[in-house]
Amino acid sequence: MDKLFARRSAKTGLAPGALVHIGEQKMKHVRLNLIEYGRETDFSEREISSPIECFPFKDKPTISWLNVDGVHQVQVIEEIGTNLGIHPLVMEDILNTGQRPKIEDFDEYVYIALKMLYWNQDHAEIESEQVSLILGDTYVLSFQEGDEAGKDVFDTVRVRIQGGKSRIVKRGADYLIYSLMDAIVDNYFVILEHMGEQIIDLEEELVTNPKVDTLQFIHNLKRELVFLRKYVWPLREVVSRLEKRETNLFEESTIIYLRDVYDHTIQVIDTIETFREMISGMLDIYLSSVSNKMNEVMKVLTIIATVFIPLTFIAGIYGMNFAYMPELQWRFGYFVVLFIMALIFFAMIVYFRRRRWL
Numbered sequence: 195m196d197k198l199f200a201r202r203s204a205k206t207g208l209a210p211g212a213l214v215h216i217g218e219q220k221m222k223h224v225r226l227n228l229i230e231y232g233r234e235t236d237f238s239e240r241e242i243s244s245p246i247e248c249f250p251f252k253d254k255p256t257i258s259w260l261n262v263d264g265v266h267q268v269q270v271i272e273e274i275g276t277n278l279g280i281h282p283l284v285m286e287d288i289l290n291t292g293q294r295p296k297i298e299d300f301d302e303y304v305y306i307a308l309k310m311l312y313w314n315q316d317h318a319e320i321e322s323e324q325v326s327l328i329l330g331d332t333y334v335l336s337f338q339e340g341d342e343a344g345k346d347v348f349d350t351v352r353v354r355i356q357g358g359k360s361r362i363v364k365r366g367a368d369y370l371i372y373s374l375m376d377a378i379v380d381n382y383f384v385i386l387e388h389m390g391e392q393i394i395d396l397e398e399e400l401v402t403n404p405k406v407d408t409l410q411f412i413h414n415l416k417r418e419l420v421f422l423r424k425y426v427w428p429l430r431e432v433v434s435r436l437e438k439r440e441t442n443l444f445e446e447s448t449i450i451y452l453r454d455v456y457d458h459t460i461q462v463i464d465t466i467e468t469f470r471e472m473i474s475g476m477l478d479i480y481l482s483s484v485s486n487k488m489n490e491v492m493k494v495l496t497i498i499a500t501v502f503i504p505l506t507f508i509a510g511i512y513g514m515n516f517a518y519m520p521e522l523q524w525r526f527g528y529f530v531v532l533f534i535m536a537l538i539f540f541a542m543i544v545y546f547r548r549r550r551w552l
Contacts, residue, residue: 306327306446321428329371382462500542
């Protein structure tokens, strides 16, 4: 339930813009990483111990990317936002890790909230992390919840910048934020591949031998798809607004690449809807399989009971304690009765086979 509904009770009664961290603390300490690069300048990357050290980058001609891992320390987010002129409501959204994907344009900068998703192979489930992006003229701010395990899909973007020959270092900050969004969306396909493999295995299990745990597995997959759809569906609106150039911070040359992100988002949404339909069909298949299996069991029990009804009738008659009964003193009576009972048994088996009940 924590995935689908964020607990907001800590904000009850507070004024709009009050800074309170809502969500799970995933790191012990906040990490600040600053990357600076430009067309004619060398690449530089360094860890920053205090937000004060990074404020001068706003006035530099180079492209600067400040990544913040860990948003649980309110004073750090407040210090960065205050010195860079970030609206209090934006800082509130950064601290609230239950945000749905959205975009807000403040003329001087653009705020984008996204969901970075990972596949937990051990538990076969999706893990989420909120990512807040802020785009300025020459800088990009990224706020992540962080993870002690060091999982970060932005590592591929860092490697491309370090190489110095990537298109990222030849363009502005708008292309950098496109690259970050593209890395997040591309990772959704990794999630879908894992879920697709699980759905294939589930189909084979449903056809061959559905178990009691199969129903729980179907419900878990259905819940994961609901969770995935919740955070991917609004992303289409975010990318669509950027593609329509509702902000002047994106150059025309970058809009073409945003269209590619939009196409990928549509593909992800279509795949999710296809998986949801398949899971719904699997639930019907499971119920039908269980019902058919129960019918087979009842069929066997019914045949057994039907076969033994006349045999029980004969045994019941000769089990009565009367002194004068036919064949009671006959020497071969017992064997004749057994023969008749066996004959009836095999006759009924042949009849059932001809009717294809067996």
